[in-house]
Amino acid sequence: MSDNKIINSYKPLTDHNPVMVQRFGADPYALVYKGRVYVYMTLDYPEMNDIGEIQENTYSKIDKISVISSDDLVNWTDHGTVYAAGEHGQASWGGNSWAPAAAWKTIDGKDKFFLYFANSGNGIAVLTADSPAGPFTDPIGKALISRETPTCAEVTWLFDPAVLMDDDGESYIYFGGGVPSEDKASDPGTARVAKLGKDMISIVGDPKPIENVSYLFEDSGINKIDGKYYYSYCSNFSMTPEAEKEKGFEQGEIITMVSDDPMGPFEMCNPVLKNPGHFFGLGGNNHHCMFEFGGEYYITYHTRILEEKMGILKGYRSTSVDKLVINKKNQPAASKATREGVKQLKSFDPYVENKAVTMSNAAGIATSQFGEEAVKYGSGDMIVTAIKTGSWIQISGVDFGDKPAAVIEVMVKRADGRRADKVKGKILVCLDSPESKALEEVEVSMDSVKGVGVEEGLLMISNRLDTQASGIHDLYFVFEGDGFEFYSWKFKK
Structure with a gap:
């Protein structure tokens, strides 16, 4: 340009992570639809004090969900922020919109989209739309899952949904987390799975506890790979070095369990992603989603590398995407988080709008x-x-x-x-x-x-x-x- 100096970005020109720099985005969840990956994220919005200084992220102000999409995993289209909860949100009965999950289904000949999210740690909401980018509206005017739902009153954190659309047309929702007491850290018993109704906005029967989820903390995930069901989660931070050695995974790491049935029982499988602190030196909660796109598997997750570059360090998170390793047994396996991200999957067409x-x-x-x-x-x-x-x-x-x-x-x-x-x-x-x-x-x-x-x-x-x-x-x-x-x-x- 002329004598004017360009503004520096928060990431190098050659890095693809984080995928978005114009705002924060945490707890990513991927939905694949018609050749595009749509990623839905908790909108971490900087909390300010009376003199305009950014404060530690308390998550208490979060009531919007960011949406972006891509067909090459490098160039991302910004679709804005769903007004999900709070006074001006569609689910105005709820105060927060944490950790979204998304699914789509053809109902009465028309593709419908469903966005699930947590009202802080106290229940799961659902919004619907005719497009993956919205507009999303509240079809039931209340929580889909609450503490009044059978088997859910005792779930410490009633949050972090994930949804499975099975090959037979049935669908399932996975949620829960938290440690009810110190003596239950090794087996908190707070994970749940429920069958969704045909309408995707109701549940069938009572949610079922997912048993023997070792050192569960949060962050439900679900994938079907080669006929097997993989439930995944983030381990808690109560693990001792002895427990880490015994279990073969670390605290704050993403772990998988495997089953022949979508509702379990599940058995321990492999760790897939260590805490962001292992890769970038800045730890925190670990949140992921594994997805298949173009015949390959990927994992999306959040880190604090954007706020680090901004000089904030107050717990604001941003989304990244990397390849997911699939081992010789066709199981998700230990993968790496990087700043470089994935290679562009296809060239970009400049001759369309x-x-x-x-x-x-x-x-x-x-x-x-x-x-x-x-x-x-x-x-x-x-x-x-x-x-x-x-x-x-x-x-x-x-x-x-x-x-x-x-x-x-x-x-x-x-x-x-x-x-x-x-x-x-x-x-x-x-x-x-x-x-x-x-x-x-x-x-x-x-x-x-x-x-x-x-x-x-x-x-x-x-x-x-x-x-x-x-x-x-x-x-x-x-x-x-x-x-x-x-x-x-x-x-x-």
Whole structure:
């Protein structure tokens, strides 16, 4: 760019973890639908004191769930934050939205989506939608599972759901955790499994205790691999060195158990992911989800590496994705958490309209809801905001093909409260580095003669490239000026 210095990102240009840097996201859960992975996360939102200093994360303010998706596991589209609980949430009867789980099912010929989450440690809620990005609404107006549910009153932490959609059309929900007393640390007895109704918003029969879950702490997981059912969880922090040696796993580690039946009994299997402190030097609770995508297995989990880079260290978590090791017995096995993350699964197509909130990295920007529906429900269509000189977004592995791109089209919008005559800026189109010489400098002006007004106050600006682009590159949009928002982009040959 010109003499203006670019803003540094919170992760290197070559790292893919954490998958999102524009906000925090904890307790990730993956849903695969029509060639995309949707990840739902607890929205860790910084708690502030009276003088604006970030305080330790107490989790008490959390009432939203973040949603992102990807078809290559590197470039992620931001779908916003589901207004799940609290005064303005769909489940307004609940105070919190922790540790989401998601599933989809075809009911009466239509695909329906279900988002389960914990009302702190006191029950499980369910929301429904017609799209994996929402809008989500509350179909029952109360908890799906509460302390009044049989066998659940004694569950220390009635939270952390996971859902299995079995091959025979049946579905199951797994939940629970916590240590009722010190003498029960080795076998807390607080894990549960229940069969879900055909409607996915009810349970059939009483939840069943999952027995012999050694040193259970929290974080239910469930997968069916090669005909076997793998229940997974995070071990608690009461393990002694002697217990760790005996059991073959450590405190705060993700452990699997295996069964021939979705409701058990389960037997101990393998540890799969050590505590984040083992990999990154910053420990904390460990939370995971294992998923299959494109014939390979992956594990998503959270760490504190984003807050470390931000200089906060107050317990705010961010989501990462890495390969899950499957051993010769077709069992999940010990895997590694990395900053590099996974390799991009497919190249990115620049010749279709791409939302600007799809990115692999960014600096100095934010995202916000776009359109009435997203504003009302929190998730859905989004737009890049808070643009300033030196801010940028990155899209990895963009394949321009052998025949060069000749034209770039962008859709922009005047920022709320900004007068049209005060909107002046540029979008610099760069390859391979945000500091490289721009292919084109797209001038953004609300009175631009190149602009064509469209719905929702968007303006399309089309520019012929000074330097044509071909081959595979990382693409950067680098911003100068302010007063505008960035909605979408598309190249043409």
